[in-house]
Amino acid sequence: MPKVLVVGGGYTGFYTAFALQNQLRRGEAEVTLVDPLPYMTYHPFLPEVAAGSIEPRHVIVPLRRHLKKTNVIQGKVVGIDHKKKTATIEPSAGKPYAIKYDHIVLAAGSVSRTFPIPGVAEGAIGMKSIEEAVAVRDRIIDNFAKAANLPAGKERDRLLTVTVIGGGFAGIETFAELRSLASGMLKNYPELTIEDTRFHLVEAMGRIMPEVSLGTSKWVIKNLAQRGATIHLDTQLTSAVDGKVELSSGLKFESDVIIWTAGVMANPVLRKTDFPIDDRGRIRSSPTLQVTAENGAIVAGAWAAGDNSAVPDLTGAGVGGMCVPNAQHAVRQAKLMAKNIVADIRGEEPRKYFHKNLGVVAGLGVGHGVFESGKFRVTGFLAWIMHRGYHGLAMPMWERKLRVFGDWVLQFFVGRDTAAISLRETPTAYFRAFASRPARTK
Ligand SMILES: Cc1cc2nc3c(=O)[nH]c(=O)nc-3n(C[C@H](O)[C@H](O)[C@H](O)COP(=O)(O)OP(=O)(O)OC[C@H]3O[C@@H](n4cnc5c(N)ncnc54)[C@H](O)[C@@H]3O)c2cc1C
Structure with a gap:
């Protein structure tokens, strides 16, 4: 066989x-x-x-x-x-x-794919695996809890600053979704305001999302600016040592979460x-x-x-x-x-691959999205529904589709899940703290 x-x-x-x-x-x-x-x-x-x-x-x-x-x-x-x-x-x-x-x-x-920029390999995180996505979610939620107990100042600013490097599809979707998470969480943190949170996206080229038309990419930049997120075009990250971000424009700030999606x-x-x-x-x-x-x-x-x-x-x-x-x-x-x-x-002839692009659809956080196919463009709430509809159905296997749609239905009725369990990274810590150990013999 x-x-x-x-x-x-x-x-x-x-x-x-x-x-x-x-x-x-x-x-x-x-x-x-x-x-x-x-x-x-x-x-x-x-x-x-x-x-x-x-x-x-x-x-x-x-x-x-x-x-x-x-x-x-x-x-x-x-x-x-x-x-x-x-x-x-x-x-x-x-x-x-x-x-x-x-x-x-x-x-x-x-x-x-990263470049040898000081501090990136040690301090940044990607968005290519489920583990990275969970770690980012938990870190941002934890940072809100920490920041709420701090007076205004450098330490609090750092905790509430998120930086994404790369304005491609994955970078923009990540950036916009995290902005949505942070804005949504503010209602549980009366100590914090939207002005206390800072979202920076750094893109080396003069535009974002090369997969969509220039008009649509400009709409996305405007939409994010209205939601309190800044996109730096024609700008490169030059250093990120210990979370101290330095950009080619000369701007410097500290950021506790730096996500690399640039390629x-x-x-x-x-x-x-x-x-x-x-x-x-x-x-x-x-x-x-x-x-x-x-x-x-x-x-x-x-x-x-x-x-x-x-x-x-x-x-x-x-x-x-x-x-x-x-x-x-x-x-x-x-x-x-x-x-x-x-x-x-079976000794038969293989066929050639031919596929015309169906268009693109992106989710930009709850209630925001873009869809584009040829000259046809939809932005805002309807595009967000289209994003969920398309990807919900594209999720492989019916048992998985149902779980995802179930999550969205729950989110509609009971809200986004902002429970973080960061201590799962050190699960034995509790047990070890109180575990009895054999008496030392001389
Ligand atoms: C955040 C994000 C959002 C995206 N959104 C979209 C989107 O909206 N639309 C779209 O069309 N595309 C999107 N993409 C791109 C899309 O996910 C990829 O193009 C697609 O996953 C490529 O499939 P693949 O099988 O080539 O690679 P993968 O799906 O990455 O699979 C590669 C597999 O190889 C395994 N592997 C690695 N090394 C070895 C080894 N040595 N031996 C054996 N196995 C190995 C890995 O564990 C992995 O399971 C997105 C990507 C990201 C990261």
Whole structure:
């Protein structure tokens, strides 16, 4: 029986394995998926998790529950020798081992791309994982509680200042959702006013959200300014040592929460394979989602899609001729890739990937959003409803969709959940403080 090995259980890997297990006939092929995490993360909801609008566990999809006909291995792929069709796996427990395959699917996604700016690696946090979203939410809620007991001054200002670096989609959604969280929490903190809270977004380019038209991006800046949030365009972060933010404009301030969303790069694990990679570290794919060699020839038995690959955009709309790294492409590429793998196993011809952008929709905090498709634009409350409708339905698996919609219904009736449990990071502290210990013997 041919063996299919899927590297990564995010958007691309999860949907590929899910489609394969549904399309393959009994005994036709064996599918194995490897991921260090036991769940797939629905990234578009991370800003709403950070803002307390959705319960964190509801935006992740447990792999074993939904990939019942796939062998799921919790571990990392740390090397691939495609000439020998062998991958090395470092499991979450036990020693590394090699695994043989006939077809490999590269779906290891991307990681945050940072620049060597002093203080960023030590003091900033990304917005690429559920853990980061929860940590940001808890930190902001805790900071409100701390600030409420302090007199006006430097220490209180620092606790109530949030800085986001990067004005792309993820950065703006995160920034706007956190502004919404902070504004919403003020009713529980009579000691604080909106003027005490400071929200800064720093963008190196002269505009935000390159995915939308200039008019829409200007609307977003205006909307955020009206809500008490400042966007610094044509500005770079030059230092963030110990939370002391310094911008290229000369502005300096202290910020307890610094979130880095200024770009992603293909997963560096691809460099530990014998596949050729392009100048941006991505695997080159053909329109049929098969890996290609430097001379453009198809590499048999190797497939790649999603953020870790450069897939030609046959609509002609892509940046540099390639599909942009987003979920809209990752999901559709995964579904086609699964079909093509099945076709290849059956000796049939694979099909080419072609997808016209459906438009963009962004949530900017409760009651605010933007939607744009071609020349058609919606802003404000209606766009926010469209954002929730689209993403609520796009959330994989009905049991997960129901949980997310359930959270929103609850939020409507009983409000946003602003309970923070930061002490979960040191869960044994209580027990250790009072635990009896054996008497010391001399
Ligand atoms: C905050 C945020 C908001 C976003 N909002 C949108 C949006 O609204 N619309 C949109 O279209 N896109 C959005 N995106 C982008 C979208 O989430 C990505 O394009 C999409 O996740 C790419 O899918 P992927 O499968 O390539 O990577 P991922 O979904 O990141 O999956 C990669 C998987 O590989 C695993 N992995 C990593 N290393 C290894 C290894 N060595 N071995 C095995 N497995 C490994 C990871 O654990 C992960 O599960 C957003 C992204 C972020 C961060």
